[in-house]
Amino acid sequence: EVQLVESGGGLVQPGGSLRLSCAASGFTFSSYAMSWVRQAPGKGLEWVSGFSASVGGTYYADSVKGRFTISRDNSKNTLYLQMNSLRAEDTAVYYCAKATQVASLFEYWGQGTLVTVSS
Amino acid sequence: DIQMTQSPSSVSASVGDRVTITCRASQGVSSWLAWYQQKPGKAPKLLIYVASSLQSGVPSRFSGSGSGTDFTLTISSLQPEDFATYYCQQANSFPLTFGGGTKVESK
Numbered sequence: 001e002v003q004l005v006e007s008g009g010g011l012v013q014p015g016g017s018l019r020l021s022c023a024a025s026g027f028t029f030s031s032y033a034m035s036w037v038r039q040a041p042g043k044g045l046e047w048v049s050g051f052s053a054s055v056g057g058t059y060y061a062d063s064v065k066g067r068f069t070i071s072r073d074n075s076k077n078t079l080y081l082q083m084n085s086l087r088a089e090d091t092a093v094y095y096c097a098k099a100t101q102v103a104s105l106f107e108y109w110g111q112g113t114l115v116t117v118s119s
Numbered sequence: 120d121i122q123m124t125q126s127p128s129s130v131s132a133s134v135g136d137r138v139t140i141t142c143r144a145s146q147g148v149s150s151w152l153a154w155y156q157q158k159p160g161k162a163p164k165l166l167i168y169v170a171s172s173l174q175s176g177v178p179s180r181f182s183g184s185g186s187g188t189d190f191t192l193t194i195s196s197l198q199p200e201d202f203a204t205y206y207c208q209q210a211n212s213f214p215l216t217f218g219g220g221t222k223v224e225s226k
Contacts, residue, residue, distance in 0.1 A: 045163065045206055047215040059213035095162055103210040105153035107174065109162035
């Protein structure tokens, strides 16, 4: 059974940093592209960052480029999101998501972790 | 960036109704499109991938169609558990983008 378990969320002051983790199990983690998607309170889904399913490499939404860094440790089956220079508008539930084999369409999602940026 | 526009933003319907949601891309995305269902407090659930393929375990009353820029999600006979918000998402190019969502509410 595929499981994705996020952790690391919490309350942080504007300008602060946080690192999110997503522990994966039930599939060959190294073989799949992964992404982070967030949802601000009462708002829609926003893709944040991810690894490409086809050509490799990492990608970011303009709203987080230069502040967030995605990484993965295939030996630990874990995806990370390092978030620096956090702003109030980064407040959201952050989901990690597993892509399908052929494209970054997301067949499995974690339960999400809440990040609140506030003084 | 590719913009995804969903319509309507909300729809009121009754159990047994046929519900159709549309998603339009600002440029062609081939068939690299998915539909998700999200209920309050829960993670999204994949319903349809590559525009028209039904995800395993998803009831056959859900169907998707389209390619290029215009896509449709259809619920053939709305069930009580289908009241939720639905999102489209393109995976043709980065940055990946979602539609704004369509909330299906009880009439």
